[in-house]
Amino acid sequence: MNYSFTENWINETDEILNILSKTNKHFPHISVIVKDSIDDSKLFLGFRSYYGYLSVNDTIKPHKKKYILKTTKPERDYLNKIFESKFDEIRFSAHDGNYEFYYPYIKGGKIIVLYFSDHKRYGKIGS
Numbered sequence: 001m002n003y004s005f006t007e008n009w010i011n012e013t014d015e016i017l018n019i020l021s022k023t024n025k026h027f028p029h030i031s032v033i034v035k036d037s038i039d040d041s042k043l044f045l046g047f048r049s050y051y052g053y054l055s056v057n058d059t060i061k062p063h064k065k066k067y068i069l070k071t072t073k074p075e076r077d078y079l080n081k082i083f084e085s086k087f088d089e090i091r092f093s094a095h096d097g098n099y100e101f102y103y104p105y106i107k108g109g110k111i112i113v114l115y116f117s118d119h120k121r122y123g124k125i126g127s
Contacts, residue, residue: 002110003034005045010062013047026099026118033069033102033113035083044069044079046115078102083111 003009013032021030031048046069071079081087082104091102097120104113 003032003112005036005062005064007062010047017048024116029117031069031115031117033079033115035079035111036064038064038068044071044076079113082113086111 017030017032021028024030029048031046033044033046035042036045037043045064045067047067078091079102086106088104088106090104091100093100099116099118099120101116102113103116104111
């Protein structure tokens with residue numbers, strides 16, 4: 001996944017993530033995280049399969065602001081370490097039925113992070 005903010009890259013990523021999310025029942029939500037910038041502000045963008053497909057003939061072009069990833073300070077620290085220092089340590093957390101798994105992928109100097117998540121609900125309806 002050689003990242004570039006283009007309609008083709010977004011569509012190809014969407015197709016790959018859609019397949020991956022349907023084949024892994026333990027982590028049905030998968031995103032690709034990249035580091036980018038808007039108006040000289042460095043930030044993280046997150047691409048998920050549910051954003052839908054863009055048409056190559058669509059007159060409305062994608063905007064980076066739509067893909068800004070909201071993060072906590074510990075998440076930003078971890079992601080900055082990956083993108084700035086090529087840190088490749090996997091991060092897993094589980095709390096209150098929420099599971100998160102960050103998997104850095106570094107190839108040829110290019111970096112993306114695969115982010116897997118799931119939320120388990122406890123209890124039954126009517127109990």
